[in-house]
Amino acid sequence: MVSAVMNMEAFVLGSGGMMPLPGRHLTSILLRREGNLFLFDCGEGTQVSLRALNLKWKKIDAIFISHTHADHVTGLPGMMMLSAQVDRCEPLYIIGPPRIREFVEASRRVLEMYINFEIIVQEIAEPHLPGVVFGGDGFQVRSVPLRHTRVCVGYILEEQPRPGVFYPDKAGALGVPRGPQWSMLQRGQSVELADGRIVQPRQVMGAARRGRKFSYITDTLPMNGIAKEVENSDLLICEGMFERSLRDASYEKKHMTAEDAGKLARDAGGVRRMGLIHYSPRYTNRDLKVLEREAREFFPNSFLTKDRQTIPIPYVD
DSSP, rough: OOOOOOOEEEEEEEEEEEBBBTBBBBBBEEEETTTTTEEEEOOOHHHHHHHHHHHGGGGGGEESSSOOOHHTTTTTTHHHHHHHOOOOOEEEEEEESSHHHHHHHHHHHHHOOOOOOOOOEEOOOOTOEEEEEEEEEEEEEEEOOOSSSSOOOOEEEEEBBBBOOOOHHHHHTTTSSSSHHHHHHHTTTOOOOOOSEOOOOOTTTTBBOOEEEEEEEEEEOTTTTTHHHTTTOOOEEEOOBBOGGGGHHHHHHOOOOOOHHHHHHHHHOOOOOEEEEEEEETTTTTTTTTHHHHHHOOOOTEEEEOOTOOOOOOOOE
């Protein structure tokens, strides 16, 4: 169980699709969970936003790539080279569907990169099936299959349940002295009192509380199964590339409309907030309001993500 309170927040490094625009870089999200940093996609301009937000890019633990279209990977060579300019002992994980290894190795070879740390590339063996692709202390990341013009996956980071609320009055009533034994109970360990009695955590703790959940879904047609995967997300980042009047063109290119994103968040159930991303370059910043409006018709807690925006992801309770 997650035993400590950890801050979590998402940083929008880029919100655009297809091509970068002034003030709108290509799609990329950085998720910070206390000391861990995770990058989801790495479009052109990622480095610029990292520097502008003063984020410690050298501490990125893993980069998760949805697919190998240029607008999702063109920032990756620069990120690898940038990391080589600092002392780094920990490996950098790059995770994605088939061909991500080929892209990384070709970039390193052609650009003759000097890399002074280990890069571990992990291709998702069965991208057509959901599965855990990464994990750490108190959390795991899994991929979910999407339907695009190229093999594509979404990602979900989900924390393990947290211990319930500790009740000091109950511990006192059972004769547990204040101090290390209180900490043991809060960590889920039973304690033995001086008189030989055993006190279990359930006697002094409330019910376990769920951890937080972050979902990242982009570049896909609407499809069965996504809603179930993203249910109860504290933050869902979802593409809403076009307005409903352009649905035919959107589906031809295998993208969701903003209306589709709103329906997804609604149908999933338990989603707290949904941020639209991966906008078509046809929309100016002022025009984007139509996407937000159409998503909100189905999911009122929809909002437009903006480059260099910070989105806190607090605990529910």
